[in-house]
Amino acid sequence: MDFRFGEDDETFRRTARAWLEEHPYRGSGAREWERELGRGGWIGIGWGTGAYGSRTATLVQQVVWAEEYARAGAPARTGHIGENLLAPTLFAHGSRAQQDRYLPAVARGDAIWCQGYSEPDAGSDLAGIRTAARRHGDTYRVTGQKIWTSLARDADHCFVLARTDPAARRHHGLSFLLVPMDQPGRIEVRPIRQMSGTAEFNEVFFDGARAAEIVGGEGNGWRVAMSLLALERGVSTLAQQIGFETELRRVIRLGVETGAVDDPVIRAGLVRLWAELRTMRWNALRTLGGAGDDGAPSVAKLLWGGWHRRLGELASGVRGATATVGPRPWRPDAYELDDLQRLFLFSRADTIYGGSDEIQRNIIAERVLGLPKEPR
Template identity: 45%
Template structure:
C-alpha cells in the first residue's frame, strides 16, 4: 500500500483548497462559527449554484455530460479536500451518487440528455423505490407492478422506507413488468415522476420526531414508456449497479465522519471527568482502533484500484466494509449515549451539540428535539439495514468469498424431509 500521492495530485489538491478558501463563508470550520437554520438553508441553496459554477458537482462525469472527466486519483483528492473542510459536495445524494451514475452506465443518450443536467444543477430531487413491506433484503420478491398501457407504464403497488420521497421530483423504481418471469427476471428499472395523481406519500415518524422515511402508494400512477433504464426486464442488473454505487464511493473519506464523532466524544468525556475511567478509556481506545482500521482499509482499497491488482483480501474488504462500519457505529453511539448517563435519556435539543460530528440535524420536532448525537444514535439503528442488511452481507461473505454453500430459500427448507 503506497500512500504517497503523485505531484500532479498534490497540485490539484492545492487548487481545490484555494477554491474552498475563496468560496466558503468567513470563519467556516473555526470554533464559534454558527449559522441559524434559516441562514443555513439559504446558504445551502446558494452553495449548490456555487458548486455547479465551479464544476465540482459530479466532476468525475465525462465532459460531454457536464463533468470535468476527473481521474480516479483526482476524484479521491477532491473528496478528501471537501471532507477536510467539512464542505458539502453533493447537490442531491440520490441524484448525483446513485441514479446519475446508473443512467451514465445504462441509460440511452436521450435519457442522459434529459435527466443528467437537472441532477448536476441540483434542480431535480430523487428518491429510491426498491424496498417493499415483503421485499426488503429479499428484493427479488417485490410485487409492485408496471403494465404497459399505450405509451405509458401503469404502476400499482407499495414501497416503504423511501427516504426523502416527500420532497422528490422523481423516483428510480423497481417494478415487475413480467408477472410470469422468474424472480430476478421480469423486473424493470423505471424513472417515475412523483408529482402526479396516483402517488400517495405517507411519512413514517421516527422516535426522534424526524420523518425522512416514507411509505409510497401507487394506484394507477403513470410513467412514460421510454423511462426504462437498461431495457425492459433487465432491472435487476441495473439495480445491482445502483447498490454498488451506494456501498462503495468513499474509500479514503468514509472514515472521517467517524473520526470527527470520536474526537468530539473524547472531548466530552474529558469535560465530564470521565476520561480517566478505565472502562470509558477502553471503549474509546477500541473506537480509535476501529476507525484507524477503516482508514487503512480505505487506502488499501484505493491502492488496489489504482494499481489494478486483484488481491482477494481487497475483494473481501469490499464485501465486508458495509457490515464493519455500520455495526461499529451502532456500538459506538451506544457507548456515547452511556457517557451522558441520565442526561442522555431525555432529548437534549442543542444542549449537547458539542458531541455532534458536524453532519447536521435530521428534520425532527422543534418542541422536543434530540441533540445531534442522539439523532446519530437513532439513525445508526438503520445503518445495518439500508444498502444491504448485515445478515445479507454475511451471506455474501460466506458464499462468494469463503465458498460456503448457498443458504436454502425458505420454501426449500420447508419442503426438506425431517
C-alpha cells in the first residue's frame, strides 16, 4: 500500500504550514485562538464545500492540517468537540435548522462544546446511564450527573445522552439532547483534581436543566451516540501520533544525555516504541475513512492506549530515581511536576478513558470476530 501524500496534498501542506508560521500562538487565550482559526477558515475544513465559511479539504488533507498543527506546537484545541464530534453528528442525524443554528458559531470559534456521556456508574457501560430527561412543554428538563467531562468549565453547550423513556432499559429509550450550559442554579460543574495535579475533567450536575433540542428524534439516542463515538478515532488519531513522536524524541534525547540508553533493556524498549509508533501510523492511514463499524476504531484505541502507557513507564525508567522527586523536594506543599512526570501519571488513564481496553476487546470479539456476547 502506498502511504505517500499526493502533489495536491503537499501543496495544501505548504499552505497550512505558512499560515501557522504567520499566525503563531502567542498565549492569547483558548477562545481567542479558536477565533483566530475561525478567521483563517481552518475550523470545519472537513464539513463540505465551503460550509459556514470554512476552507475545504479532502480527508487526506485534513490529516495534513492536523499533522502541521501538531508540528507547529500549537495549543490543544478547545473547539475540537464542537468541530469534530458535534458537527458531523448534526450533518448525519440533525435537521438543517439545527445545523444552521449551531454550526456557524463553531466555525467562527465562538462556541465551545462538551460531551455528557459517562456517569459514575456508567462509564464504559454507556447503556447503563441514569440521567433522565422529561418533557416540559416544548423542551425537556434534564436531571442527573455526568463525570469525566472535558471542557465543562469553559463550554457554552453540552450534548447529553439521557433517558427520555423511564420504562425502557439499556440502550432503548435514550435521546441525544443539546443543553445550554449557562443555566445558573440548574447546572453545577465541579473540577476533578487528578494525581498529576491538574483538573482537565469535571463532574457536571443537572438539576432540571433545560434542553430545547433533540438530535435524531426521541428514543434514537443510542444510534446517534454510537455514530459519534466512531468519529473519536478518525483524523485526530494521526495528529495525536505527532504529539506522541515529540514525547518519544524527548525521552530518547534524555536517555542519550544521561547515558540510560547504554542499558540494553532501556535501549530495546525505546526501539520497540519507535517501531510500534510507525506501525500505528500505517494502520491509521490504512483504515482512514472507514465507517467505524469494522472494529478499526477499537483496534486503534487499544494500540495507542497501551503504547502511551508504556512510554510513560519508560520515561520514568530513563529518569531513574529522580523520576520520583519533584523539582522542589524541600517544598512538599508545592506540587510541581515536569513534563515527563506528568506524562507518566496521566498516561495511566489511557487504557481506561474513551472506552477501557476491556470494552474495546469485547467490541472486537463480538462485532468483528463474531464471538458470543458476554452474559449479562
